[in-house]
Amino acid sequence: MRKRRFTVTILSILLFLSLKINAQMPFTMNASGHIIIKAKINNVEGNFILDTGAGLNAIFTKFSQKLKNEKTGNFFVGHRATGEELNLDLYNATGFEMNNRKFKDQQYAIVDLDFGDIDGIISLQPFINTPLTIDYLNKKIVFDKATKNEKSIDIQIADYAGRALDIFTYIKLNNTLKIQTLLDSGAGQKSFWFSSKLMELLALNKADFKAVPVKSDFKKENNYYIGKLSELNTVNNLLKMEGLDVAFVDGLIYEGKTSIDWLGKVLTIDIAKRKIFIAE
Structure with missing residues (x-):
């Protein structure tokens, strides 16, 4: 009985540590100070800017050619900060994943831009129900961090x-x-x-x-x-x-x-x- 309890306890600790590790993901910063994270869209991994001002998720044309894109009948008309109108078709993400964490019911737009090895932009849309911590000191993203007394x-x-x-x-x-x-x-x-x-x-x-x-x-x-x-x-x-x-x-x-x-x-x-x- 004691051996079984010990095994269960060890498994619980390992599961807890695994979940804690999975709740964190590293990021890099480019020369202009953009936060670059890895994410999978439709099971294809790419490099994305974490952009709290983007409004919606977007991928660039070159990356979109790697995916099977599920176009909806919907579109979104928005404006860039300096006034340019963007009329964007919307696509359902059949899979949307960051650091082994899956985010459901996500959509994205395809934008005809080329930023080198950057494949697109991740907005705040995945984080409506998930507190998002940006740790500039340790260059990591944390999901669901406790914020008591901050x-x-x-x-x-x-x-x-x-x-x-x-x-x-x-x-x-x-x-x-x-x-x-x-x-x-x-x-x-x-x-x-x-x-x-x-x-x-x-x-x-x-x-x-x-x-x-x-x-x-x-x-x-x-x-x-x-x-x-x-x-x-x-x-x-x-x-x-x-x-x-x-x-x-x-x-x-x-x-x-x-x-x-x-x-x-x-x-x-x-x-x-x-x-x-x-x-x-």
Whole structure:
């Protein structure tokens, strides 16, 4: 009897450790600060950018040619941050897997872009019911991490009829103007874009900024006014940055769009609780 109990206990421990290991997955970061993870779509593995600002999952044309794509009769019309309209057909993922964890009922779009060895973009769609932790210190992703007693900021969820999902939070610029900013891990590191409409409200003179015309991957050109912002705060004053490099962008469809790395080194995005928890 004792031997059987001992065997059961060992098996339970091994199962627990196995589940704990499977709940974590390593990531790499490229030169621009994008988080690169491995995932399987329709049982084909690829390299994907983890992009909290993408809205929906997307694969690039070259990778799509490796898959048997199950096209639906549905489509999604969205806009990139600088205004380009994207009219995208939707495909059912017959399998969607990260680090041996399966995510059900996922869809993706096919976008005609070529980013070298990057095969597509993973959005927040798989994580509606799964808290997602990005650990920049140890370069790993953790699923379902406990967040007891951690600091946090509130987020707002933009759910486009279940087909696309973005997250936002409120911040203050120069401690005077409260705006809502898209939180976009796909922007890389230390990326701070704000609508050029805000410059007048902040009493900023465009002549004091460097005007740079920038053409997007979809050939649309927008003027970027590049310079310094005195101060940025979260509305609960948990985080404060001073003297940061920013761009005020003509035609930006959001009040603001920032990367997420400035929030902390270990971040848990909990969509159900509408919070980002900050451990480090």
